[in-house]
Amino acid sequence: MFDTHCHLNFSRFKDIASDVVLRAEQSGVKGMLIPGTDFVTSKKAIEIAHNYKNIYVAIGIHPHHAFALQEKGHEGISENIEMLESLITEQKVVAIGEIGLDKHIYLKTKYGIRQVDRELLALQKELLVAQMDLALTYKKSLILHNWEAKEEILAILSNRWDRRFERRSVFHCCEPDMDLLEFAHDHKMFIGVDGDVTYDKKKEEFIKKVPLDSLVLETDSPYLLPEPLRSQKKYPNEPSNLFVIAQYIAKVLSIDVDEIIRKTTENAQILFSLSS
Ligand SMILES: [Zn+2]
Numbered sequence: 001m002f003d004t005h006c007h008l009n010f011s012r013f014k015d016i017a018s019d020v021v022l023r024a025e026q027s028g029v030k031g032m033l034i035p036g037t038d039f040v041t042s043k044k045a046i047e048i049a050h051n052y053k054n055i056y057v058a059i060g061i062h063p064h065h066a067f068a069l070q071e072k073g074h075e076g077i078s079e080n081i082e083m084l085e086s087l088i089t090e091q092k093v094v095a096i097g098e099i100g101l102d103k104h105i106y107l108k109t110k111y112g113i114r115q116v117d118r119e120l121l122a123l124q125k126e127l128l129v130a131q132m133d134l135a136l137t138y139k140k141s142l143i144l145h146n147w148e149a150k151e152e153i154l155a156i157l158s159n160r161w162d163r164r165f166e167r168r169s170v171f172h173c174c175e176p177d178m179d180l181l182e183f184a185h186d187h188k189m190f191i192g193v194d195g196d197v198t199y200d201k202k203k204e205e206f207i208k209k210v211p212l213d214s215l216v217l218e219t220d221s222p223y224l225l226p227e228p229l230r231s232q233k234k235y236p237n238e239p240s241n242l243f244v245i246a247q248y249i250a251k252v253l254s255i256d257v258d259e260i261i262r263k264t265t266e267n268a269q270i271l272f273s274l275s276s
């Protein structure tokens with residue numbers, strides 16, 4: 001199994017990351033990718049990956065952190081791109097992510113309750129495009145985050161698409177939406193599926209339409225704890241729970257779980273250009 005999206009770099013895992021990695025390995029997780037959400041967490045991801053052969057990294061600025069760039073605007077984006085560039089040649093950095101657009105109104109954040117207004121969305125778009133360019137320059141894969149911004153993100157991806165992103169991009173934690181699936185299909189992108197598939201009926205229906213060739217698994221640890229662990233309140237979520245997700249998908253699709261594991265692991269290796 002390959003957990004294509006786990007935030008072992010977040011404070012929730014401070015001091016316990018080595019136990020979490022050990023449990024993941026014992027549960028059959030053969031590879032993990034830690035995505036950054038800003039410069040600090042990108043750097044932290046590299047530090048962690050340094051200690052483990054099978055942990056890989058994506059560096060990037062999450063659209064939520066466009067809030068922090070509002071004062072400096074343009075200049076803030078260039079500064080961040082330069083900072084990411086200082087990390088990009090580190091071993092284990094295989095992707096740029098997570099990057100994208102996010103119009104969701106988060107209730108609990110360090111930025112307070114904030115609407116994503118037009119100005120902020122413009123900044124998110126500029127940040128996304130700049131990071132897509134970075135991925136092309138350095139031949140890295142793309143981990144795309146989209147929350148409630150389908151139309152805008154598809155417009156940007158259509159505009160800025162490059163064939164070098166084919167089979168090297170993923171809609172992480174993909175919203176259950178046929179337009180996203182169609183775009184992914186046309187552009188040979190992967191679809192990331194998380195633990196919420198075990199309690200969100202729309203996602204369950206959605207994965208029935210995703211070809212196995214396009215499917216990758218992710219936990220999004222520490223978030224999105226799958227059932228039945230969610231009802232048991234066994235927080236935080238961690239990569240060792242990936243098997244619970246694989247098993248659930250196997251049941252929904254009536255496919256042997258070993259086949260789900262084999263195929264999604266192979267897909268993850270293609271996504272991040274890793275040799276198996
Ligand atoms: Zn995300």
Ligand SMILES: [Zn+2]
Pocket residue numbers: 005007035098220
């Ligand atoms: Zn994430």
